[in-house]
Amino acid sequence: MLAMPAAAYAQSTTGSTTTAAAAADEDAAIVVTGSLIRNPNLVSAAPVIVTTAETIQLRASNVAEEVLRDIPGVVPSIGSAVNNGNGGASYVDLRGIGSIRNIVLLDGNRIAPSGLAGRVDLNNIPLALVERVDSLTGAAVTTYGADAISGVVNFVTKQDFSGIDLQLGTSLTEQGDGQTVRADLTIGGNFDGGRGNAVLSVGYQKADPVYQGAREFSANNVDSFTGAAGGSGTAIPSRFTGVRPIDATTGLPSTNPAVANGNLQLDPTTGTARALFAPFNFNPANIFQTPFERFNMYAQAKYDVSDHLEVYARGLFSKNTVNTVIAASGVFGSPVTINLNNPYLPAGLRNQFCAANVGSTTAYQARFTPAQCAAAATATGPTDPNYRTVETALARRTTELGPRISEYTTTIFDYRAGVRGAITDSIDYDLSGGYGESENRQALQGYVLTSKARNTLLANNTTNCISSDPGCVPVNWFGPAGSISPAQAAYLTAESSTVIKTSLAQARALISGDIGIALPSATDAIGFAIGGEYRKYTASQRADSLAKTPGELGGAGGAAPDINGGYDVKEVYGELIAPLVQDKPFFENLTLEAGARYSDYKVDAPGNPSYDTFTWKAGGTWEMVQGFKVRGNYSRAVRAPNIGELFTPVTTGLTNLSVDPCAGANPVTNTALRTVCLAQGAPATSIGGIQQPTAGQANLTTGGNLNLQPETANTWTVGAVFQPSFAPGLAITADYYNITVKDAVSSPLPGDIVAACFGAPPYTSPNANSAACQAIGRNPASGGLDGDPSTTRGLFAVQSNLGRIQTDGLDVTAFYSRDIGFAKLGLTGNFNYTFSSTFNADVTSPTGFARECVGYYSVNCSFTGSIQPKWQSSLRTTLGFNTFDVSLLWRHIDKVQQEPLDAVEQDPLFGSFGRIPSYNYFDLTGRFTIVENIALILTVTNLGDKKPPLVGSSAGSTSFNSGNTYPSTYDALGRRYAAQINVRF
Incomplete structure (x- = not known):
């Protein structure tokens, strides 16, 4: 008979989740996440949600991020459903306050991070060997490090594994795409009479892409604010700035001064050139599931040298490749020069260039006279006195080059070794050290080189460029799709690469146990832990000349500057757990917990910036009567700025912005608005013709700051555990959590930056002399906020300690198991209600405010991750029979709507796209025992084939709002079938 959920607080083997208490009660040897103290009677004052290996199997997932994404209270972060914005790694975001504010551990220890932000890439976690995943909110700062503001996620591997475990699995969507394959082999055994144990696990995982063009709801891009066909203004045919429109009466360029x-x-x-503006539909080339391939190895061993000395070691190696595929590159509003005798230049467009107004709004003066224009058209070259050029900004997609592909290959190794044993019968020691390195290599292809595009626009004939580049081929930028030949396309592009390397060296010493003395009112001895830790982080980014040149790679989102930084931290810490009263009326168990950690940070920078931090926690549990207890904790946490926040140079990239106050006709009649637009660099001739940011993406100039200080946080939880004797098999927990981050390392959101300068619509009183307005820099050719990053600063937002983050909510878990005669019934429910989650980018600014984002979505509410609904829940119901069991998982996502502040900024409000109803998904799994050692697991995810909500593609950030929906929150793939075979000996 297959195992079923045991009585409440016993660890389930059918995929349920339970609390830390369950892990402690089941096996006294387990060190519960959230404490360094071994104690068989420990019940943590901080709630821990435990996800078992069986849950991972039933989820039929290849990567850990997909498993964690289903836990209520976890906000989807970068993962397999993120395409444009995925850097080849996956992260977890506890409580929606940012993936940089939690710690990911493997068996209670840190592993090498991936990337400049110091986050652990979940793609490298060896799922096949994971026994359970502990998710702890709050009170983890003294145990695992001062930077565990929102908590920790601890992947606990199987210990003392003996035997062979082979797992083979595959899945496929109902539409026949998105296939995944997984094969994991684990071999382990004891040796030397049981004194030693060794285990080796090797695995291979692969996932195929799912293109947005393969789904009806996402095949065509939809504008979130109009409901019309959306997309990018960088399209085909080409778009040009500084062009006089054609007069409808004369058929010639207009000479009207207005x-x-x-x-x-x-x-x-x-x-x-006319006001056609057919948007480019970039959806079909984008993907809902990023292609992924991973090879991984994990080994661990231990050996008892004596009764008081055990040596142990573990090593991890992983190589994974993630591809992101986005629509074709091109020239995205970059300034270019065109000679008027260019062989591909149409006569009508030449006349428009010549007639461009260079005078004021009250006088008209053409750039060139008709005679000069006609003579320039037949000029023989730059030495000809009639030779003329014009400057414009060019926007044109190069579909002839194919899609833009970024291949991210991450290689990581991480090893740890140590000795541990007993000092006395009740006191243990543990000395260990580790080192790990991660390399993330990005290879880009399909990108237009802007410098080469500029070369191709200066040509006297169709064979030779005026440029000194001998390989230059003139390109027809003035034709329809397909007008760029293969030879021309080959000249325009080249592969580029960027490499990010990180390392972590660490050493740790820990003494823990109990002092052998109990208080007179208690029976258990007082437990303690003291230790010290040293960590050294380094990170670097190196790019080739193409990637580090601003604007060179068309549509790459900004330059990749060279970065080199590091810091080290020395820490001492201690914890205490003291049973105060036990086995007394109304005091079955009253226990106090406390801890403190001192950290000394040194930054590898001129002047060696340093800072000391002190964190602490206090909490306790009170079991009034058997089966009912209350618990609570309070902690002071800090987070030191990471290497990216400290060392990244100021560079221009992309952010999301749908509405530019200077766009459209408003600046023509609004004098104050016009003045600001001009002061920000918009040319006078662009007023009235400035376009909204193409594809809802504006330039953003930002960077690190070596003057940053650690952010501080107060976190607390209070809750109750109910395990009634009158209902055997039932357990219910409820915990309230509250997290407030002060001096948060952050930068203003796009909406904050715009509002600080322009105020609210209709923008009648912006001040061109204000610092907020002067910080914004516009495209000198088009007047817009997007374009070549070498000339267009766009919005400006450097890192500071001026932010404040607050969130609070309620977690409820419920477990029930019972033999109902014909089967064993198991129920496991996890529920989260988030009351609030606010972010104030600048608490010192008179225009600053706490932006509420729970239950809302917008560009500004994607500053840490995807949508965070008020209410989320998951309920798994399992029936176990003699040779099989069947399990149904119900996932509920509460309704959400457009952020009210964002709605005020939009005119008109985007109607039916302004809200998403509540969503319910059902997943069905059957597990069958074929023979004694072989089991078959069949899973249907999204049983009802429920389609995702449609909100268009400009309602939120590009990373999470894609394909007209939010694919990290809602299922964009549709019904999926999975099959797994488990062979165990």
């Missing part, structure tokens, strides 16, 4: 130079799209049929 008509501004436009940002117009070429009509290949007439050869003139």
Whole structure:
């Protein structure tokens, strides 16, 4: 008979989750996440949610991020459903306050991070050997480090494994795509009469892409605010700035002084630029499931040298490759120079360039006279006195080059070794050290090189460029799709690469146990732990000349500057757990917990910036009567700025912004608004013709700050555990949590930056002389906030300690198991209600405010992750029979709506796209015992094939709002079938 959930607080083997108490009660040898003290009677004052290995099997997932994403209270972070914005790694975001504010552990120890932010890549976790996953909120700062503000996620591997475990699995969507394959082999055994144990696990995992074009709801991009066809203004045919529109009466470029130079799209049929603006549909080339391939190895061993000395070691190696695929590259509003005798330049567009107004709004003056323009058209070259050029900004997709592909290959090794044993019968020691390195190599292909595009626009004929580059081939930028030949496309592109390396060296010493003395009112001895720790972090980023040159890679989102940084930290810490009263009326068990940690940080930078921090926690549990207890804890936490926040140079990249106050006709009649737009660098001829940021993406200039200080946080939880004797098999826990982060290392959100300068619509009183307005820099050619990062600063937001983050909520878990005669029934429920989650980017600013994002979505509510609903729950119901069991998982996501502040900024409100109803998903799993050692698991995910909600592709950040929906929160793949075979000996 297959194992079923045992009585309450026993660890389930059918995929349930339970509390830390269950782990402690089941096996006294387990060190519960959240404490360093071994105590068989320990019940942590901080709640811990435990996800078992069976849950992972029933989920049929390849990577840990997908498993954690289903836990209520965890906000989806970068993972397999993120395409544009995925750097080849997956992370977890506890409580929605940022993936940088939690710690990911393997068997209670840190492993080498991936990337400049110091986060652990979940793609490298060896799922096949994981026994359980502990998720702890709060009170972890003294145990695992001062930076565990929102908590820790601890992957606990199987210990003393003996035998052979082979797991083979595959899955496929109902539409026949997105196949995943998984094969893991684990071999372990005891040796030397049981004094030693060794285990080796090797694995291979692979996932195929799912393209947005393969789903009806995402095949065509939809604008979130109009409901019309959306997409990017960088399209085909090309778009040009500084062009006079065609007069409808004369058919010639307008000479009306009131008509501004436009940002117009070429009509290949007439050869003139008009206000066509057919958006480019970039959806079909984007993907909902990133292609993924991983090879991994994990080994661990231990050996009892004597009764008081055990040596142990473990090693991890993983190589994983993640591909992101996005729509074709191009030239994205970059300034270019075109000679008027260019062989591909249409006569009508040439005349528009010549007629461009260079005078004021009350006088008209063409750039060139008709005679000069005609002579320039037949000029023989730069030495010809009639030779003329014009400057414009070019926007054109190069679909002829294919999609932009970024291949991220991450290689990590991490090893740890140590000795541990007993000092006395009740006191143990543990000395260990470790070292790990991670390398993330990004290879880019399919990107247009802007410098080469500029070369190709200066040509006297179709064979030779005016450029000194001998390989230059003139390119027809003025034709329809397909007008760029293979030879021209080959010249325009080249592969580029960026490499990020990180390392972590660490050493740790710990003494723990009990002092052998109990208080007179208690029976158990007072437990303690004291220790010291040293960690050294380094990180670097190195890019080739193409990647580090601003604007060179068309559509790459900004330059990748060289970065080199590091810091080390020395820490001492201690914990105490003291049973105060036990086995007394109304005091079955009253226990106090306390801990403190002192940290000394040194930054590898000029002047050696340093800071000391002190963190502490206090908590306790009170079991009034058997089966009912209350618990609570309070902790002071800190987080030191990471290497990326400290050392990244100021660079220009991309952010999300749908509405630019200077776009459209408003600045023509609004004098104050016009003044600000001009002061920010918009040319006078662009007023009235400035376009909204293409594809909802504006430039953002930001960077690190060596003057940053650690952020501080107060976290506390209070809750109760109910295990009634009158209902055997039932256990219920309820815990309230509250986290407040002060001096948060952060930068303003796009909406904050715009509002600080322009205020609220209709933008009648912006001040061009204000610091907020002067910090914004516009495209000198188009006047917009997007374009070549070498010339367009866009919004400006450097890191500071001016932020404040607050969140609070309620976690409820319920467990029930019972023999109902014909089967064994198991129920496991996890529920989260988030009351609030606010972020204030600048508490010192008079315009600063705490932006509420629970239950809302918008560009500004994606500052840490995807959607965070108020209410989330998961309920698994399992029936166990003699040779099989069947399990149904119900996942509920509460309704959400457009952020009210964002709605105020939009005109009009985007109607039906402004809210998402509550969603319910059902997953069905059957597990069958074929023979004694072989089991078959069949899973159907999204049993009802429920389609995701449609909100368009400009309602939120590009990373999480893609394909007209939020694919990290809602299932964009549809019904999926999975099959697994487990062979165990």
